[in-house]
Amino acid sequence: MDQDVHIITVAVDDLDAARRFYVSGLGWRPLFEEPGEIQFYQSAPGQVLGLFDAEALDVDIGDGGVHSRPGGFTLAQNLHDADLVHRTVDRMERAGATILKQPQPAAVPGMMHAYVRDPVGIVWEIAHNPGWRIDDDGAVVFDAPDAG
Template identity: 55%
Template sequence: MEQNVHFITFAVADLDAARRCYVDALGWRALLDVPEEIIFLQVAPGVVLGLFRADKFNQDIADGADRATVSGVTLSHNVPGPAEVERTVEALRRAGAVVLKPPQPGEFGGIFHAHVQDPNGIVWEIAHNPGWRVEPDGTVVLG
């Protein structure tokens, strides 16, 4: 198997809240939005974030268990500077996200960041990391 990921899918209890948070508040464009089912957002070259209504998510797996919970996962979004961290966190807060850690210098790695939880429980780190960059070929450089 090649070392890559094409889709990251989360079960969400409230698809409309997800739409308000990502599409309305952040201005992200939906690659595909199937009302009452799923929203696909292209989040990087070749990578799609799927927000799948929880009951449909469980129906798709079809093993009889509730697989629609998220725990111990953080998605990170890196921005050009501390002011953009603050603006992004505020936009998410206005859209119903809960600020878990307000914008501040990080304890690890010299970053400036915050943590927010979207209306469906997905935790995001919004960060400015001066050691982070993406090369023209897509390779990520850390440090």
């Protein structure tokens, strides 16, 4: 199996609330929508975030189980500077997110981060980590933190 993840699908109870938050609040553009079932948003080169109606996802999986409760994960966005962390968290809060952790320095030297929960329960880490970058080919590179 290739080491690729093209779609991250999250079950949500309220697709309308998700759309209001991501489209109206944050300005994201849906890549594809099937009303009442699923919304896809481009989240990175070659990757989409799918927000799937929880009941429809259980039906789609089709084994009679309940697989529609997210938990134990976060989505994260690493930004170019610490000030942008504050601005992004503010925008997310205005769009309806709940701040779980205000922007603040993290344990990693030079890193600033915050946690917010969107209106459908997805927890986001919004961060600036100067030791993280993305090369032109899309590869993530972790640089050693500065010693001084």
